[in-house]
Amino acid sequence: MDKPVLYIVIPCYNEQEVLPVTKPMFLNKLNHLIARRKVSEQSRILFVNDGSRDSTWNLIQEFANQEEKIEGISLSRNRGHQNALLAGLMEAKDLCDITISIDCDGQDDLNAMDEMVEAYHKGADIVYGVRSKRDTDTFFKRTTAEGFYKLMNKLGGEVVYNHADYRLVSAKVLEEFSNFNEVNLFLRGMFPLVGFNSTSVYYERHERLKGESHYPLKKMLALAFDGITSLSIKPIRIVTGIGIAFSIISFLLIVYALISLIHGTVVSGWTSSIIVTCLLGGIQLISLGVIGEYVGKTYLETKHRPRYIISNRTYKE
Structure with missing residues (x-):
């Protein structure tokens, strides 16, 4: 196999503090792969x-x-990590044979790239970078993240356990992936x-080298919910199942009430009435929220708005 042209795609958002630290690391790794004749000089x-909003683009x-x-593109406005990553992948699609996507904070082990490229040479078109352990996470983040991956798989989403967006993808896969036109992106579940052919390599994730994370709990929960509703309709079916179950319970309670009325043993209870009313009201609101999420996503998809707009490039087209 000829030496493939590799593009390392790195989305950045307000990363002026960490980029001067991680840029030499990425460049050294690329030169290392070139020196070992694993990838092309191009x-x-x-x-x-x-x-x-900071000096990231200037850097x-x-x-x-x-x-x-080193090359760069700049989006016309903040579109979020998934759209920025997609923009980079689509930009690189016609320029290379393989891409490796990675965050710019230095947490992902760059040495895993050697294994990814090796796996590509052995025939893999997608190589997932998978965390071997989550010791650097807090107990809360570790528990919720692992729970999310398990939940996604139970709901029918084909998600690689403990894989984020560190992966090698061949241009052949990207060409087919470009036919996926949905606006609501959850790339780790879409690939x-x-x-x-796909495989995984395992690595240990480090602490962020500098700066602060741009993925607080609120954004992580939003991404998780987007992933679930983008890849699976099982939440709608669960809502339907709950509705059927409570309909059956309600019917049995009606029968019980009628029998009690006939026998003159009607028991009045304000507390039980309030509990049932609140419970049913809560379930109805949750159900409407889940259904509304799907309706909203459908609404966004029908607009066919561009997922990103590139406003600047550092190199000649």
Whole structure:
């Protein structure tokens, strides 16, 4: 197999503190892969500026001016991590043979790239970077994250356990993936849908090298909910099942009430009435919320708005 052209795609949002630290690391790893003749000399690093409000784009432009192996694109506004990553992958699709997507904070082990490229040479078109353990996470984050992956699989979403967005993808897969036109993106659950040969490599995740995480609990929960509702309709079926179950219970209570009325043993109870009313009201509101989430996603999909707009590039098209 010829040496493949590799593009390392790195989405960035307000990362002016960490980029000067991690950029040399990414560049050293790329040069290492080139020196070992695992990838082509035409391989590049592609930074994607996701509408940052700080000096992130200025830094990317400086990097590109100083080093021919670094390129960059800038989105017209902040579109979120998943859209920024997609923009980078689609930009690289026609320029390379393989891409490796990775966050810019230095937490993912760069040495796993060697194994990913090796797996590609052995025939894999998708190689998932999977965390071997989550010791650097807090107990709450570790528990909720692992619970999310288990829940996703039970709901029918084909998600690789403990895999985020550190992965190698071949251009052949990206070409087919470009036919996925949905606006609501959850890439870690969408790539398994494409098929092709896939495997996993395992690595330990480190602490963030500098700066602060841009994925607080609120964003993580939103991403998780987006993932569930984007990949599975089982929540709707669960709501339907709950509705059927309570309909049966209600019918039995009606029968019980009628029998009690006939025998003159009607028992009045304000507390029980309030409990039942509140319970049913809560279930109805939750059900409407779940249904509304799907209706909202359908509404967004029908608009066919672009998922991102590239406003700037550091290199000639």
